[in-house]
Amino acid sequence: MPPTSRPLRKLGFLTIGLFDGADPGRGHESTLGIIELGEQLGFDSAWVRHRHLQYGISSPVAVLAAASQRTRRIELGTAVIPLGWENPLRLAEDLATVDILLGGRLNPGVSVGPPMHYDQVKEALYPDTADAEDFGYERVRRLLDLVRGEPATDFSGVEGFEVFSDRVQPHSPGLGRRMWYGGGSLRSAQWAGEHGMNFLTSSVVKAEESEDFAGIQLSHIRAFRAHHPDGDRARVSQGLVVIPTDSASPEQRAKYTAYVEKRTPRTVTPQGPARMMFAPDIVGTSAEIAERLHAHAAFQEVDEVAFALPFSFEHADYVQILTDIATRLGPALGWQAAT
Incomplete structure (x- = not known):
């Protein structure tokens, strides 16, 4: 391991939770199964x-509430909830409730900005x-204050048979x-730091000072x-798409390679x-991926990652990828599995 790389302390993964609109239950069950597998590994x-108005998880808090009853140790997070769709007070209540159910294992990640396709959905x-x-x-500051116990109202006490609190319960x-902030710009990175949040840096950043992805991500960290x-x-948790092929079948390797090749052109210049x-997706053996990560300027300064699973693969593909990450790639990065 190059001396400039930190041993990986925390290994996580990210899933979009795709489903078929004609059978959404199967997709949600697959997501819960993947989370359970992650804990076992x-x-x-x-x-x-x-994802709103798409065939992906529209209510991550509800999904994680279900996962709270099927896991005992693994931390669960959102990456990320776009706050433009949310009321901070109501979201604070939901997050606190799920965190209680999880016994303090929730890691909510949020971001700002108007909702996607706002002109079409605002009405x-x-x-x-x-x-x-x-x-x-x-909007983030309001959520932080409410989650951290700041008053939401100037009223509290007993009214008839009901007892009211002045803060979120x-x-x-x-x-x-x-609480995590998912940011892709220098301003977001600075704001998250000033407000005592944790920082999620993913495979998408804004080319403000250069067109070198790793260098941009490093400047944000x-x-x-x-x-x-x-x-x-x-x-800081870094999110990149990595696809180890150690135990993949020839058909899976061909599919993974085609997936990466299709997505690579968008990584060449700012979009x-x-x-x-x-960021370019990284596909190959765990040894090959580890070598590329050790040379990645931003990876060298983090000891937590949440590797993103590809969008459109099958459940069996995710099982293979997660198993290889946990049993081969993670150890190659200096990580030890939780027990």
Whole structure:
């Protein structure tokens, strides 16, 4: 292992939870099964994506509530909940409830910005306030305050037979320290650090200072820690798509290679007006992937990862990929399975 790389301390994975619109139960059951498998393999965390008006997980908090009853150790997170779709007070209640059910294992990740295709959905989402909604960092700050136990109202006490609290109930005392921000810009990294959050850096970043993905991601990690009260000890989790092929069948290897080749052109230059850079997917044996990661400038400064599972594979493919990550790639990165 190159001396510049830290041994991997926490290994996680991320799934989108795709399903067939004609049979959504099967897809959700597959997602829960994958999370259970992750715990059995010793992963430290499992994360779910968030997709509205698509055939993916639209309610990650509900899915993780179900997973709370089928797991005992693994940490569960969201990567990420776009707050433009959420009321911070209601979301704070849901997050605290699931964290209580999990015994303090929830890691909520959030992001800001207007909902995707906002002009087409705003009348359904915010029919009376569409043009007045604030989709910036203030929405995150409100959520943080509520999760951390700040008052939500100036009223509390007994009214008749009912008892009212001035803060979100249930209150989960440790949840505020496990809030994550999913950011792809220097400003987001700095804001997350200033507000004492943890930082999720994924396979998509904004090309602000260069067009070198690893270098951009590294600058975000350093900006976050420079503004965080915990400095270099502030938690950062890196998310990249890795596809180990150690135990894959020839058919799976061919499918994985075709998947990566199809997605590679978008990684060459910044995409769209926002100049978003996409990380190349990494496919190969665990030894080959480990070598590439050890040479990755941003990976060298983290000791937590949440590797993203490809979007459109089958359940058996995910089983093979997760098994190879846990039994071969993780150890090659210095990680030891949880017990």
